[in-house]
Amino acid sequence: MKKTLFFALIALLAALLVTSCKGDKVKVDENAQVSIGFWHAMSGDRIDLIQGIVDKFMAENPNITVDVQYTGSYNETLNKVRSAMKSGDAPQVFHSYEIGTLGLINSGMISPLDTIAEKYDLPIDWDDFFVPVQSYYKYQGVHYSMPFNSSTPLVYYNKNMFADAGLDTENPPSTFEEIRKAAEKLKASGVDTPITWNLHSWYFEQMICLQDAPFVNDKNGRSGNLPTEVLFNGDAGRTVLDWWIGMYNDGLFLDVGPGWSNHRAAFGSGEVAMVMSSSSDVNLLTKSLAEKGWEMGTGYIPRPEGAKGGVAIGGGSLWMTNDNTPEEELAALKLLEYISNAESQIAWHKGTGYFPVRISAMDQLKSEGWFDENPNYLVAFNQLLDSPETLNTAGGLLGTFPETREFVQNAIQEAYAGKPVQEALDDAAAKANAAIADWNDLIQ
Amino acid sequence: MKSSSFKNPLLPYVLLIPTFLILVVFLFYPAFETFRLSLFKVHPYSGAERFAGFYNFKKIFTNPEYLSSFWRSLVFAVTVVIIGLMFSLFVAVLLNQKARGMKLYRSFLIWPYALSPAIAGALFNFLFNPANGLIGYFTGVRTWLTDSSTAMFIIIIAAVWKNLGYNIVFYLTALRNVPTSALEAAAIDGAGPVRRFFSITFTYLSPITFFLMVMNTTYAYFACFGLIDVLTEGGPAGSTQILIYQLYKDFFVHSKIGYAAAESLILFLLVVGITMLQFQTTEKKVHYQ
Structure with a gap:
C-alpha cells in the first residue's frame, strides 16, 4: 500500500511538472497531410456504418486519411493492439470494451483523452454527455477514452x-x-x-x-x-x-x-x-x-x-495510443470528437440501437419525433437519465x-x-x- | 548397394533451408518462446518480464480447478477416442458393403469432417439449446447443455460426430486392403462372420487403429475448444472446462501470459507422454503387413 502511495505521489509530481512545462499549448501544422489508423470491434452492418461516419469525417478534413479496420472481437482487437504496440505500428485510435478500462489506464500504452484535448486546446464538452456515460470512463477526474457504443x-x-x-x-x-x-x-x-x-x-x-x-x-x-x-x-x-x-x-x-x-x-x-x-x-x-x-x-x-x-453504462469506448507524432495525435483527437458529435451519434443510434451518448443528440431526436415512432427507446433513455452520479453507479473498475x-x-x-x-x-x-x-x- | 549422393555436399542443406526456415519461424521459435515465458511473470500489456522460476507451475498445480480440469480432459479424451473409433469402425464396415447408392452414403457420412468446430458447435446448438433446440422440443427436456451431468455428454457426442468422417475415410481404405483370400479361407474353415471380423479383419486394421488412436487423442486434447466455446463456454459451473479451453481463456481473454505459457507446456508434455505411452504399450499389439 505504501508503495502504491509513493508511486502515486511520484506520478502526481511528474504530471505537475509536465503540465507546467506545457503551459503554452503545442503548436502543430493543422493542415499537414496525415494518415491515422482506427481499429474497431463492431462486426456485420456496423462495419459499413462506421466507415460511413469516418468517410464524412475525411470529407470535412481533407488532409486526414483514416484507415478503418474491423479487427475482430474486443479481445482480439486488444491483443492485436498490444502486439502492434511492440512492433511500433499500432493504430492511433482503437476500440475496447468498458471492462477493459482499468487495465488500459494502467497499460502504459494509451494517452488519456482529456490530456490530449487540453494539449491541443480542443476541449470536449463533457456536460453534453449523459452522466452515466461520461462518469464510467472518468477516472480520478480525468476522462480516459471517448464513449462510443453505449447500452444498458x-x-x-x-x-x-x-x-x-x-x-x-x-x-x-x-x-x-x-x-x-x-x-x-x-x-x-x-x-x-x-x-x-x-x-x-x-x-x-x-x-x-x-x-x-x-x-x-x-x-x-x-x-x-x-x-x-x-x-x-x-x-x-x-x-x-x-x-x-x-x-x-x-x-x-x-x-x-x-x-x-x-x-x-x-x-x-x-x-x-x-x-x-x-x-x-x-x-x-x-x-x-x-x-x-x-x-x-x-x-x-x-x-x-x-x-x-x-444503472451503469455498458458497451465500449475509443482509446488513443501514446506513441504518436503531434500531427497524428491531433488528427486522432479530431476523429474522436467527430464520432461523438450529435450528427454521428444519431446515425449510430438509428443504425444500431446503441445510445447516442450526447444530450444534444437526444434533444434533436426528440424534436424529430423519433420517440413517437420508437417509444421503447425512450424507456431506455429515461432509465439512464434517472441514474444518480455516484462512484457505485459509475460502474466498478477492475483489471x-x-x-x-x-x-x-x-x-x-x-x-x-x-x-x-x-x-x-x-x-x-x-x-x-x-x-x-x-x-x-x-x-x- | 550404392547410395545416391549429391555432387555438391552443400546442396542438400541448401535445399532444406526453405523448409527449415518455415519450421524455425513458425514452430521452433514460438515453442521455445512459450517454454521460456513459462518461467516468467509477464506484464499483461507491455510484455515486460520478471523471472519467476517455477512460480507459474506451482500456481497451476495448487489450483484445484486446474487439477479437476486435468482429469476431466483425460476422461474426455479417452471417451472421445474409444467411442469415436468404435462407432466409425462400425459405420465403415457398413459402408464397405455393396449396396445401391453406397457412394452417396459415403459422401454424406464423410462431410462432417469438412466443417469447422465452430460450425459443428452451431449445429449441435440448434439441436440442444435450451431456448428452442429441436431435441428439447421433442423430448421436453431443455437442460441438455445447462445441466452439468449432461453437458459433457453432448460435447463428447459433438466431438465424436465432428471427427467421424476423418476416421471413416481411414477405416474404409484399410478395410479395402484386407485380403479377401484370407477371409475366404477362414470362411471355408468354418469361421463365422463375427470370428472372421475379430480374428482377421481387425488384425489387418490394427496399424490404422493405432494411427487413429494417436490422431484422435491429439484431436480431443487440442482441437475441441471451438465446440465448447459455442455450446457451453466451459460451463455449467466449469463442467466442460477442458485444458485447451482453459488455456485459450487464460491467454486470449485473461492475458495471463506467463501462466498460460506454463499451461501450454504442461499440455504439450502431457500429449507427448500419452503418445509415447501408446507407442510403448499398444504398438506391440499392432500387426504390420
Whole structure:
C-alpha cells in the first residue's frame, strides 16, 4: 500500500511538472497531410456504418486519411493492439470494451483523452454527455477514452401475454417482488417459463449498482489505488442472487445458458413473456414479436424494493495510443470528437440501437419525433437519465474484470445446481481476489 | 548397394533451408518462446518480464480447478477416442458393403469432417439449446447443455460426430486392403462372420487403429475448444472446462501470459507422454503387413 502511495505521489509530481512545462499549448501544422489508423470491434452492418461516419469525417478534413479496420472481437482487437504496440505500428485510435478500462489506464500504452484535448486546446464538452456515460470512463477526474457504443440492460415484455394473464400492459413490474408476482401470474395463465435472461454477470453487476453498492473495494476501483478485493458477495449481491435463484427454483426462470442468442430466441418464440437484454436489442426484439403479431413493451430493470441507485453504462469506448507524432495525435483527437458529435451519434443510434451518448443528440431526436415512432427507446433513455452520479453507479473498475465475470457466472450456475447462494458467492469472491492479487503484482 | 549422393555436399542443406526456415519461424521459435515465458511473470500489456522460476507451475498445480480440469480432459479424451473409433469402425464396415447408392452414403457420412468446430458447435446448438433446440422440443427436456451431468455428454457426442468422417475415410481404405483370400479361407474353415471380423479383419486394421488412436487423442486434447466455446463456454459451473479451453481463456481473454505459457507446456508434455505411452504399450499389439 505504501508503495502504491509513493508511486502515486511520484506520478502526481511528474504530471505537475509536465503540465507546467506545457503551459503554452503545442503548436502543430493543422493542415499537414496525415494518415491515422482506427481499429474497431463492431462486426456485420456496423462495419459499413462506421466507415460511413469516418468517410464524412475525411470529407470535412481533407488532409486526414483514416484507415478503418474491423479487427475482430474486443479481445482480439486488444491483443492485436498490444502486439502492434511492440512492433511500433499500432493504430492511433482503437476500440475496447468498458471492462477493459482499468487495465488500459494502467497499460502504459494509451494517452488519456482529456490530456490530449487540453494539449491541443480542443476541449470536449463533457456536460453534453449523459452522466452515466461520461462518469464510467472518468477516472480520478480525468476522462480516459471517448464513449462510443453505449447500452444498458432493459426489461422487454410481451404485451399480449401480459393482457392474457390480467397484468397491466402499460406499467411493467419494476421491483424484484413485482417481477416475481407478474411471473407467477403469467405461469398461472399458462406461460410455463415466464422470464429469462442469458447467463451473464452484467445483469448481476447492474442490479448491484441499482442498490448503490460497490462491486469492488477502493471506491469501486476508482480511488486511484488498484482495487484489492471484490465486494459482490456482500448484502447487495446476495439479495440479487437470492431473488434470481429463487425464481429459478420455483420454475419461473428459464436457464438458457451463456451467449446472446438463446434468450432472444426464447422471447421471440413466446417461450417466455419477459426477458432482460441489452437496450441495443430494441429493434431486433420488436421485429421478432411483430412477426407473431405480438406487441412489445419495455421497462426499467428491476431493483429490490426501495433501492436508490441507478444503472451503469455498458458497451465500449475509443482509446488513443501514446506513441504518436503531434500531427497524428491531433488528427486522432479530431476523429474522436467527430464520432461523438450529435450528427454521428444519431446515425449510430438509428443504425444500431446503441445510445447516442450526447444530450444534444437526444434533444434533436426528440424534436424529430423519433420517440413517437420508437417509444421503447425512450424507456431506455429515461432509465439512464434517472441514474444518480455516484462512484457505485459509475460502474466498478477492475483489471481482472473478464476473469471475475467468469467466476460470478460459475457461482450462478453452481447456485442453480443447489449450492447455497452465499457460499457460491464467497467461493467466487475468493477466486476473484486471488486473481486480483496476481494481476496487481504483474502490473506493478 | 550404392547410395545416391549429391555432387555438391552443400546442396542438400541448401535445399532444406526453405523448409527449415518455415519450421524455425513458425514452430521452433514460438515453442521455445512459450517454454521460456513459462518461467516468467509477464506484464499483461507491455510484455515486460520478471523471472519467476517455477512460480507459474506451482500456481497451476495448487489450483484445484486446474487439477479437476486435468482429469476431466483425460476422461474426455479417452471417451472421445474409444467411442469415436468404435462407432466409425462400425459405420465403415457398413459402408464397405455393396449396396445401391453406397457412394452417396459415403459422401454424406464423410462431410462432417469438412466443417469447422465452430460450425459443428452451431449445429449441435440448434439441436440442444435450451431456448428452442429441436431435441428439447421433442423430448421436453431443455437442460441438455445447462445441466452439468449432461453437458459433457453432448460435447463428447459433438466431438465424436465432428471427427467421424476423418476416421471413416481411414477405416474404409484399410478395410479395402484386407485380403479377401484370407477371409475366404477362414470362411471355408468354418469361421463365422463375427470370428472372421475379430480374428482377421481387425488384425489387418490394427496399424490404422493405432494411427487413429494417436490422431484422435491429439484431436480431443487440442482441437475441441471451438465446440465448447459455442455450446457451453466451459460451463455449467466449469463442467466442460477442458485444458485447451482453459488455456485459450487464460491467454486470449485473461492475458495471463506467463501462466498460460506454463499451461501450454504442461499440455504439450502431457500429449507427448500419452503418445509415447501408446507407442510403448499398444504398438506391440499392432500387426504390420
